[in-house]
Amino acid sequence: MTGCTEDHATATGEYCDVCGLRLRGATAAPPAPAPPQSCPSCGAAREGRFCEVCGYDSALGPPPQSAAPAPPPVPVPADPAPAGGTWTVVVRADRAWFEEVVRRDGPDAAALQFPAFSTERRFALDRPQLALGRRSRSRGIEPEIDLSAPPVDPGVSALHALFVRRDDGGWDVVDLDSTNGTVVGAGPDPIPPNTPVPLADGDVVKVGAWTTLTLVRQAS
Structure with a gap:
């Protein structure tokens, strides 16, 4: 039996069955791994601040969206010649x-x-x-x-x-x-x-x- 910090007798494990406090000598579970991150510019996986593929600085946030190209001008038909020439x-x-x-x-x-x-x-x-x-x-x-x-x-x-x-x-x-x-x-x-x-x-x-x-x- 292992006691908790409040001296409750409890079964072996990480937390006290009585008060829920961590048991003396219990080893904390390792933190969950951080979710993988991707480059906001090219989308490649990255581990640090700078992308190893395109070199983009992730601290700058998402890159500005490039303006969509303007549609080609629609030709305006010329006024038809009046009837009779x-x-x-x-x-x-x-x-x-x-x-x-x-x-x-x-x-x-x-x-x-x-x-x-x-x-x-x-x-x-x-x-x-x-x-x-x-x-x-x-x-x-x-x-x-x-x-x-x-x-x-x-x-x-x-x-x-x-x-x-x-x-x-x-x-x-x-x-x-x-x-x-x-x-x-x-x-x-x-x-x-x-x-x-x-x-x-x-x-x-x-x-x-x-x-x-x-x-x-x-x-x-």
């Missing part, structure tokens, strides 16, 4: 139209002179509607088809006409009650004001004393 108006100083205006004895026809030099200009019809006229900063008028560049046609109003895209992709022209009117094609009379008039590829719109605008369609 793309359209342009070609602006010219037209002598035949000038002579017709003089023949009709239009406003101030006797004082008119056909410009000695002029260049062809092109304007893309790239929005639902575009105003035709001459820029006037004092009146806040900024037409998309601006005919205020020299040689200035005195017969064109500041806001003369409007090109309006139709649902089928074609175009109409609307005279904005201009002073000298708008003529379409070979017709002798101006079109009625504030009334859409359909246009086709190659149609010619005549305004002012010598200005013509020809519609040109490029197929998409």
Whole structure:
């Protein structure tokens, strides 16, 4: 029989059967082995602070996660070409139209002179509607088809006409009650004001004393 630290008689063993205290002379059980540790960086088994495989210092804690690669940009499809293709108006100083205006004895026809030099200009019809006229900063008028560049046609109003895209992709022209009117094609009379008039590829719109605008369609 072996006594415990409280002098209780007990059977052989490590702890007293009466009070549960450790018996005198009993050998403590060896501590349980520490669970194996792994490297927080590469996952290999390690025994000390530094990993023998990758050398990572475990005292630094888990390594920061690398940012996931950004996904490739999704291509944005280009806007489809409007129905009916793309359209342009070609602006010219037209002598035949000038002579017709003089023949009709239009406003101030006797004082008119056909410009000695002029260049062809092109304007893309790239929005639902575009105003035709001459820029006037004092009146806040900024037409998309601006005919205020020299040689200035005195017969064109500041806001003369409007090109309006139709649902089928074609175009109409609307005279904005201009002073000298708008003529379409070979017709002798101006079109009625504030009334859409359909246009086709190659149609010619005549305004002012010598200005013509020809519609040109490029197929998409």
